[in-house]
Amino acid sequence: MHRGKGMKFVGDSRVPANRKPNIPKDYSEFPGKTEAFWPNFLLKEWLVGAVFLIGYLSLTVAHEPPLEKIADPTDAGYIPLPDWYFLFLYQLLKYDFASGPYNVIGAFVIPGIAFGALLLAPFIDRGPARRPGKRPLATGFMLLGVAATIFLTWESVAYHDWETQRSQGEIVAEVEVNTEAEGYAIYEQQGCINCHGENLEGGAGPALGDTGLSPEEIAEIAVNGQGQMPAGLFEGTDEELQQLAEFISDPAAE
Numbered sequence: 001m002h003r004g005k006g007m008k009f010v011g012d013s014r015v016p017a018n019r020k021p022n023i024p025k026d027y028s029e030f031p032g033k034t035e036a037f038w039p040n041f042l043l044k045e046w047l048v049g050a051v052f053l054i055g056y057l058s059l060t061v062a063h064e065p066p067l068e069k070i071a072d073p074t075d076a077g078y079i080p081l082p083d084w085y086f087l088f089l090y091q092l093l094k095y096d097f098a099s100g101p102y103n104v105i106g107a108f109v110i111p112g113i114a115f116g117a118l119l120l121a122p123f124i125d126r127g128p129a130r131r132p133g134k135r136p137l138a139t140g141f142m143l144l145g146v147a148a149t150i151f152l153t154w155e156s157v158a159y160h161d162w163e164t165q166r167s168q169g170e171i172v173a174e175v176e177v178n179t180e181a182e183g184y185a186i187y188e189q190q191g192c193i194n195c196h197g198e199n200l201e202g203g204a205g206p207a208l209g210d211t212g213l214s215p216e217e218i219a220e221i222a223v224n225g226q227g228q229m230p231a232g233l234f235e236g237t238d239e240e241l242q243q244l245a246e247f248i249s250d251p252a253a254e
């Protein structure tokens, strides 16, 4: 007689008395619906991944991503815009009930409830049915979420000032400016520099480095203004006006 045979020693209730070997489940009741993970399934996954990867690569090569000028932390007038997939959250912050003193509502409470509902959906709606019509809560939440996202994105695109958006980040080619020129001194002295920049790069007014305007047209604008630029800014002699206009039409000239 062997002592202890047929006896079970259990010290820790988490240790099963009868260890089962780690054998994968038998899927033989689904004939033709299974396949080996390696290499068959992984190869398919990888092929799909490669198609998307190459697709995205081709898209980025075909449509170069639009870049703006180098970010300038001193430019307080710049209005940043999120990428398209966050426009709905951005738009939410524009409504009176979700902005200003109610910022917390727009930034945390409403998005928190929406994403929290997504998180809780599997716990709230636990029925076994799979048809959308049989799961009104889950279907309702999802339709509401999709509708709200589409509506907010659309509002944001429709009411955004795209013209300002484009011009505020525009890359302005750096032009060579001859700061020794007589015309540059006049440009400075007449105050054009305040709106059009030290290197004609623009500011409150547009860049003047490459206007393509003739000296006559520039002189005319300097005296009479144009659009947003007031008239009567130039206060000097005709000779100075001529020098100024020639300088702006060809800023690099000696």
Ligand code: HEC
Binding pocket: 187, 190, 191, 192, 193, 194, 195, 196, 204, 205, 206, 207, 208, 211, 213, 217, 218, 221, 222, 226, 227, 228, 229, 230, 233, 234, 244, 248
């Ligand atoms: C108060 C700011 C301000 C000052 C100062 C100013 N400008 Fe302007 N300028 C502007 C604005 C804004 C525009 C754009 C006008 C428009 O709406 O078309 C402009 C446009 C121009 C243009 C036309 C540019 C183009 O590509 O069509 C020229 C040329 C010009 N300014 C020359 C001058 C000169 C020369 C002076 C100095 C005498 C001067 N500006 C002073 C604000 C200013």
